[in-house]
Amino acid sequence: MSEHDLVIRGGLVVDGTGTPGSVADVAVRDGVVVAVAPRIDGRGHREIDADGLLVTPGFVDIHTHFDGQAAWDSLLAPSSVNGVTSVVLGNCGVGFAPAHRSDDEHEWLIRMMEGVEDIPGTALSEGLTWEWETFGEYLDTLAARRFSVDVGTQMPHAPLRAYVMGERGADPAEEPTDAELASMAEHVRAAVEAGALGFSTSRTVNHRTRDGDALGTRHSSGRELQALAGAMSAGGHGVVQLVSDAYLSTDGDHVASELAMLTELATSTGRPLSLSLQQPDAAPDRWREILAWIDACTADGLAIKAQVAPRPIGVLMGLTASLHPLMICPSFAALAGRPLTEIVGALARPEVRATLVAEHAEALRTDTAPLTTLMGTFGRLFPLGDPVDYEPSPSTSVAALARSQGRAPIEVVIDVLLGNGGTDLLYSPLFNYAHGNLDDVREMLLSPHTIIGLSDAGAHCGAVCDASFPTTALSLWSRDRATGQLPLELMVHHLTQRTARHVGWHDRGVLAPGLRADINVIDMATLGARPPRIAHDLPAGGRRLVQTAHGYRHTFTGGAETFTDGEHTGALPGRLVRGPQAAR
Template sequence: MHDLILKNGLIVDGTGAPGFRGDVAVKDGVIVEVGEVSGPAARTLDADGALITPGFVDIHTHYDGQVSWDSVLAPSSINGVTSIAMGNCGVGFAPARPEKHAWLINLLEGVEDIPGTALAEGLTWDWETFPDYLNALARRSYTLDIGAHVPHAALRAYVMGDAGGDHEAVPSDAELARMEALTFEAMEAGALGFSTSRTYVHRSRDGQNIGTLTASEAELLGIAGALKRAGRGVIQLISDAYLTPDDDFAQREMDLIRALVRTTGRKLSFTVQQTDDAPDRWKHIFREVAAMNAEGLDVKTQVAPRPLGVILSFASTTNPFFICPTYREVAREATTEQRLAALADPAVKAKILAEHKHIHPPGMALIIVQGFNRMHRMTDPVDYEPDASTSLGVEAERLGRDPADFVYDVLLEEGGRRLLYMPLINYARGNLDDVWGMMSGPHSLYGLSDGGAHCGTICDGSFPTTTLELWSKGSKQGYKAPIEQLVHGYTQRNAQHVGWHDRGVVKPGYLADLNVIDLGGLSLGPPEIVQDLPAGGARLLQTARGYRWTVKSGKVTFENGAWTGEVPGKLLRGDQGL
């Protein structure tokens, strides 16, 4: 007898091949029959009118802290994801000496907007080395499978001490050899790969640049040599190449990526997005990546399926007034309710608006503070390609209101919990044309969800849902893709890149990670602000409509968006074969 049968669905098997109608039978956590299924089952689910797809593979998350206290790992798990890679962008919590715990919390709070109080209370710290960390995770169970990269920033601090947090500090030969040895030890223990960050955007809570920002080619090649020695593992990084208007700088970063892959022989993926300052840089990067692949180097870009939109609110982390001294004073020690009450005071509002006139921060922060024509009320379902004509800036102009004053009042709606959506990245031209260009590139991977991070600023763990819902129907400019191509991008394609060859396909012998999806009913409502982190920490949480069932290793983990209580997920150590 089979454990589970999914009947009468349109099977989109993850390979990119045309979908076909049929059944899927599962036994002992593995797919055993596809198409015409024989025999009875302990449980049968009717997938009529729905898609049957592999579970999604999200290769860019930051659940490194959350995995030590949480088994559900939402919002990824509630958006059809059954396997995740974490430890991206060079940040994580291992290796970690006890005296560096507070420093790492400070770093992750700044880089990934994870409340420090939640990390301080929730992290169990039943590890020191990276193999210790993996062993700690192996003692726990989850709704999905997890793999972890060795994060460069933590490794640097572990070996170099305080100097590791200084991006201008150069490791000695002995320190570099030690970092290589620890990375090799981690790879032997089951690390997924090695990750690093080279972006000025990544700063600790107190504003310090991440220590890996300007790491030399010698340092990176020295550490990544461990992957060559181990004969496995992938490299993941973020670089400022995508956001710079400086052609020479961008080219140097591309040359560094080329050298890393050529020297180690390993696969590499890196972040590519679009900013207002360099709206066509992604095209230059894509040409470079195509040339690398033509040389036989396996280099991929990680791209997003929609704008990276900042969610603005008085009840969360970011809003147009968050830099104003009075706002910072109000927010510093107050609870959420106390802060909202104070901000509703006309005298407090007047002081903040007066200060706001003189706030002109550099870079993307200026858009957050002054970009009223990019601020939109969040709708249900969320509109991820809003038009400037519906912005609060245009609405204020129509009403004859000062835009800052008007936006302040809008943020006070719903008891101060009104959410605004601001497409900050990947929206330089006010549409998704360039996003489509990146997604359809031959060397692109769907990633960058940052699930588990940016708790009060963005909520992009729902990227897989947007990928299927938006792009199967088409953007407002008319770009669309076959559902088979979209599913392939979030299943077999991602799984193969990181070496997980036992999943991402609906075929006999593959892991029974599956979704049953009502594509016509698939949609995303606005995120909610929930206070379910340790120490009462708040985060944005977004659920999806349209997932009938998610199955992990043959167990139904979610039914109509609700967790069933099953936790069949586990730690993945390195590559996974059939």
């Protein structure tokens, strides 16, 4: 008779705590790890030979936007096919609850998410069931579903403002009355009591609705934020997540004011806080200033973390994507709505190409709009190869290829876009690549006060696909980088215990007796991200970028195998996780 449900034998166990790995066996019973030891004598109902393989906890992605997708999709890919076993929704202050049972309010929330996170409105309109009004009822809807991963969520600020303040809530110039603020605070308190992990908000000019309007949360006062975040304090748990312009601003006074407000927020509420941190070209060293501020805050006893990315935040461009350099050419407008085969055929004709080359040069000469400039930044535009190189050399850029071939860069772009029947993509790093390498990202990852976030999984469906962050974090930083590699145990810690602990999940993120059996068995020799591709698998045929990986031999969620060599087993053990979780 078997003593255990599962025994994984002889793998390199990197347990998530940040300590170096060792060869060991891992035993699982009833969804829980019961033993990790050099040799486990008891047999398992199932045994896996992990000799030569890496065994880690399942990855915990705390920055996703599956808020809509979770209402209709059980797999929650691409996260689930990249080793992730737990996700957190409700980031950046956007989501779909609370919401009055009003078609107008539903439509506004859809336009908001479509603009901020580039999720097709048609897919959201068809896929969302709107079975809820309050945030607690939204949690109940998620609780009735089953997933390949565990799901937690935060209360988003923008829908809350609209729910309580009406149309005024969508106006960043409007302040809530005392009564409205008290009502919003009560909704936050009730949401956390019902199982929300915390409260999120957005303070960046980059977040706009589909109509171009800034979010109502853009200029929320310290008074408003302290009241809402403070509403969690009575329960003794709940995190604050936000995105601010501080990391990208060139205005030192604005940055100082913003950081002072956040210091007061963390001090007055006592709640853990995390904020997005990236490196823009316009302020390439601002991230160091913000990390120094976090260091000082931590020394004063405040719980503040920076959410960082393990690679550039970049835009994918292609004929099937949302953006590509030809879109600024007037002649392309006549082709844009045609079937892909017709577009490919037209671009293959010399006379069409010649016209587009001339129009593109003219657009760059006469139009200084940021989007047009981006479409001509050929020194930071790269063909997307297989395997994907997320630290591309300037020598492989479109500009360098054009120089070596004696051609205009836009001609090289057209050749790339025509690859594989018009489905090939180009990659343009926007953040974290100011110096043409990832040395600064390495410094971010080495800080004890950073956590890997910002994958935005489930969002930016036609331009960004960063749900594969975990795959890059391991393969690039612990194997592929020629210099400056980071310890495997550090990168696993970043993806597991560090993220899980931040949101209050102490029952996962570490391979140890008594904790959840969320486990990855990985072939590090072959681990890698496949090139992203466009799929039309959202409701109403909505488009999104998806990205799979190779090297994940087995992924278990709560002891149930969900993926084998990248293929879903059919198991859906994932559940809604309400609030913080203590170790058993």
